Amino acid sequence: MRQRVITGLLYGAVYLALLWIGSIPFALLIAAIAVISYLELAELNKLGASSPAVLIGAVAVAIIVAGALVLPNVFQNLWLKLFVTLALLLISVSVMTKNKFSFAQSAYLFLSVFYISIPFYLLVRMRIDSLELVLFVQIVMWATDSGAYFVGRKFGKNKLAPNISPNKTKEGSAGAVLFALITALLFQLIVGEPLFTSWFALTGVTLLISVFGQIGDLAESAIKRFYGIKDSGNILPGHGGLLDRFDSLIFVLPLLYIFGLIG
Structure with missing residues (x-):
């Protein structure tokens, strides 16, 4: 319990300090949190961070969350292109690995990217507003x-x-x-x-x-x-x-x- 309280106070203080500062420092913190959360979700399905497909997803998460700093109407025009690019890249990994990385794993990572990145993107946008x-x-x-x-x-x-x-x-x-x-x-x-x-x-x-x-x-x-x-x-x-x-x-x-x- 003591360790839980100490950890909560320490990390909570850092989070609140950067939340108060806002702008780029807060966006970078949230992008890092989002990427780590995504990697944890991938790891649940035994997909390690060294996997090319997992790394592709991590980059996508970082881009989406950091993209909250860009004017919304500018970044929103890129959503569809990012969506399609990610899908094609993940399926391409399945081909290049001769199905050692399966379509089911591609689908898992694809959903994981957007399940994680969209809320954190919205968090950064909300802090800006x-x-x-x-x-x-x-x-x-x-x-x-x-x-x-x-x-x-x-x-x-x-x-x-x-x-x-x-x-x-x-x-x-x-x-x-x-x-x-x-x-x-x-x-x-x-x-x-x-x-x-x-x-x-x-x-x-x-x-x-x-x-x-x-x-x-x-x-x-x-x-x-x-x-x-x-x-x-x-x-x-x-x-x-x-x-x-x-x-x-x-x-x-x-x-x-x-x-x-x-x-």
């Missing part, structure tokens, strides 16, 4: 995690998804939402300037972040359970991998984009 909104989303997510942990540990009896994540409980999930709502209210009162059009909108966005953040956590747990892995990595002592830490954000940010809350 509004520091307050980034802080709101992150703090609500952290409140959700804390609420689930402490309430689940104290009152948890009924399993939420025993076949996917045996330690999670329905009581912990409810506590997570309650913590998120209280934190969102306090954050808005402290910031002062309205983040959303009404308190009703604030509540709705908070519920979306908290509920789907938990679903994102379960989604990553399902992937790890399928491959028989406990943690996605060990880069964060006491916490696991970066994918373990950002699984909720990876799921939530695309939904916020779909609902037009970030762009």
Whole structure:
């Protein structure tokens, strides 16, 4: 527990410092986090970082996330070309390796690239648009995690998804939402300037972040359970991998984009 707290404080301080600075330093940090998360996801399927196909995907992830620094209308014109280029390159590796690298592995990496890169691209874009909104989303997510942990540990009896994540409980999930709502209210009162059009909108966005953040956590747990892995990595002592830490954000940010809350 001590190691977990120390790691959380150390890495959290670095993350928040660069988040506050924003611009290129924050974009580079997020690009690095995205690439490592992608490599962890590839490793779950026993695809090591030395594989040419994995390296191609890593470069694509870095380009997409760093591309958030470019004017959106400029970069968006390149999406289709990048999409097609990546698909052709991955399939070409299958041909060059005489199917030692299979089509199924190509599909896994292809999905992994966009599953990882798009949320982190949106994170950088959101920081460019509004520091307050980034802080709101992150703090609500952290409140959700804390609420689930402490309430689940104290009152948890009924399993939420025993076949996917045996330690999670329905009581912990409810506590997570309650913590998120209280934190969102306090954050808005402290910031002062309205983040959303009404308190009703604030509540709705908070519920979306908290509920789907938990679903994102379960989604990553399902992937790890399928491959028989406990943690996605060990880069964060006491916490696991970066994918373990950002699984909720990876799921939530695309939904916020779909609902037009970030762009």
